Amino acid sequence: MEEHLDIVVVGAGLAGITAAYRVKTMLPSKSFVILEARESIGGTWDLFKYPGIRSDSDLTTYGFPFAPWTKERQIASGAEIADYVRETVISCGLGGKIRLNHRVLTADWSSQEKRWRLTVSGNGRNVTIYANFVMWGSGYYDHWEGLNPIIPGIENFRGIVVHPQFWPEGLDYTGKQVVVIGSGATAITLLPAMSKTAAHVTMLQRSPSYVLPIPMVAAEDRILKSFLPTWISSRLIRWKYLFLPRLTMELCKYFPGLVRAGMRRLTTTFLPIHVPHDPHFKPRYNMGEQRICLAPDGDFFKCLHTPNASIVTDIIKTVTPAGIELESGNRISADIIVTATGLKIQLFGGVHVKVDGEMVTISEKYAWNGTMLQDIPNAAMMIGYTSTAWTLGADIMAQLVIKVMGAMEERGAKVVVPRLDLGMEVHPAPLLDINATYVKVAIGSVPMAGDRGPWRRRAGYYEDCWKVRFGDVTQELVFE
Structure with missing residues (x-):
């Protein structure tokens, strides 16, 4: 079974739902689906069940900007947030776009066909989905394995x-x-x-x-x-x-x-x-x-x-x-x-990503504006902020990527890929802006940020908003 779509959003947690809403409202002519590996939506807030689980950000900024949090309590329980996500999906008309138990296994880009070929495990069988663009909203940690440091004895x-x-x-x-x-x-x-x-x-x-x-x-x-x-x-x-x-x-x-x-x-x-x-x-x-x-x-x-x-x-x-x-x-x-020793960081949901048959080692790539990766066409990560509300960062990145898609249409391009200017001497820096142990452990498995140009680590919400609304989002991008 094969299917072709304009955009595939991977993940039905906060980042994935945010990206899907922006696609629906800002690119209404595009066909899209949301692929969720688990049997229910909500991401972290459906997965974690430990006693007392709650947000560690205020819900005014952690919640969806297009579906404001209305309760008095700014720190909400995991169950309250999961309900809020489900209610938002219904109110925004995204329910019909979500496919549960659909886990992306591989993602192969073909420069000849100018599209992604996704192998998806769906309800006991593998299906193939072709997509012009993939937005990864699958979070930044491994949903299937936690971080288990060596504890002697x-x-x-x-x-x-x-x-x-x-x-x-x-x-x-x-x-x-x-x-x-x-x-x-x-x-x-x-x-x-x-x-x-x-x-x-x-x-x-x-x-x-x-x-x-x-x-x-x-x-x-x-x-x-x-x-x-x-x-x-x-x-x-x-x-x-x-x-x-x-x-x-x-x-x-x-x-x-x-x-x-x-x-x-x-x-x-x-x-x-x-x-x-x-x-x-x-x-x-x-x-x-x-x-x-x-x-x-x-x-x-x-x-x-x-x-x-x-x-x-x-x-x-x-x-x-x-x-x-x-x-x-x-x-x-x-x-x-x-x-309670932390999370095991994992991007792209652990999917094997290939470009023209070559396996991509993401730790060797620089992140363009914290969302697209060097030399990887038509793909973006919806990564939120780690020191402030996650959803703020995921939402502004979704808007940035959609602005890039708009630039593609203006140029009549089918492909956009970040390319590092070989004449620009860029030095590597950590992509995430905190030095927690679980982040340090993952240095060899996440992309790099640079120290200049659009490769620099994101400075914060205000700077990102300015970039999306008034900045040039075509720097270091190649349109084909």
């Missing part, structure tokens, strides 16, 4: 070992001794959620993260909604959530010592007397260099005031049958170990 443990990405349905941790290994957003979420019913939960971290307590419902948002019409208040609230994270990042960049001192003072006021700030809340990096963990209504700090939760900063010497032995000589008893 973990094979000796007689209890249950769980990775948050694959949380067992019905896992009962009532009255159990739980150790959560990690210090990122997942661990910060798990500790208050699990400590409500577990006998005790210990968050074991090698190095701390910055944890920022924020109100679940901001007082100023409530005031704006009370006194202003919705069309005005919603815009003001959105501008606020667009501006404040950027302001925070700029302050972190230019005044790292001042910000660090302020965070220390704020954190100390939330901690119980028996939990010292150092070493548990003294990261090795400056604020802004990694994603900031959020604690809605200070729930993470509140649970540390109870006897059911604690935090330990140490290095694992070995896992024993009954728990964990630390380098300090201390031991932690455990019935359940949760390895």
Whole structure:
């Protein structure tokens, strides 16, 4: 069975749905489908089921700009976000475009035919779909395998070992001794959620993260909604959530010592007397260099005031049958170990990509404006921001790519491919703007950014908006 389409969007999570909406509204004459490998839509928010799962960005900016988040709570649960995605798909008329259980296995570009040939596993059989353009909205991590760093002796443990990405349905941790290994957003979420019913939960971290307590419902948002019409208040609230994270990042960049001192003072006021700030809340990096963990209504700090939760900063010497032995000589008893150690980064959904029969090694390619890859025709990644709301970045990249498609039509071109000017000396730089461990581990498997021209790493939402609306999007592109 064969089929030909103008555009194929891969993935029915936030990035894929965003890209599909932009295609539908900005390129109404184009035929397209959304291919989703799993049995349901929602991406991360349908896949992850661990206790307390929630957003780590405000929903005003994390949500779809074309389907504004209307609830008061800015930090939403995973189930709420999944429902929101499904409701948006229905309201935007995208349901008929989604094909579930359709996993792209290979993508082969033919310069002779000027199109992609996608081999897709769909409902128990392989089908072939030809596409003029492919928009990859499949996220930036492996949905089928988590990041599992080497934990010495973990094979000796007689209890249950769980990775948050694959949380067992019905896992009962009532009255159990739980150790959560990690210090990122997942661990910060798990500790208050699990400590409500577990006998005790210990968050074991090698190095701390910055944890920022924020109100679940901001007082100023409530005031704006009370006194202003919705069309005005919603815009003001959105501008606020667009501006404040950027302001925070700029302050972190230019005044790292001042910000660090302020965070220390704020954190100390939330901690119980028996939990010292150092070493548990003294990261090795400056604020802004990694994603900031959020604690809605200070729930993470509140649970540390109870006897059911604690935090330990140490290095694992070995896992024993009954728990964990630390380098300090201390031991932690455990019935359940949760390895909240991060995600395994993977682009293009792990698909084997070929151009004219040659396998593409994406780690050897530069990313053009953070979305298209050097020497790969008619394809783009819908990658969001890692330090601010993901959907903001995915949406503006979708608009950028559609603008490129418009430039193709103006020129009567069927092919567009980023080409690095050999006369331009470009030096490699990391594509992602955070130095988290899981990002460092993936350096050899992701594209590179450059240090000049359209190959530079994306600077931020405001710069990207300017580029899409007023910039020249044809630099370093070849149209054929």
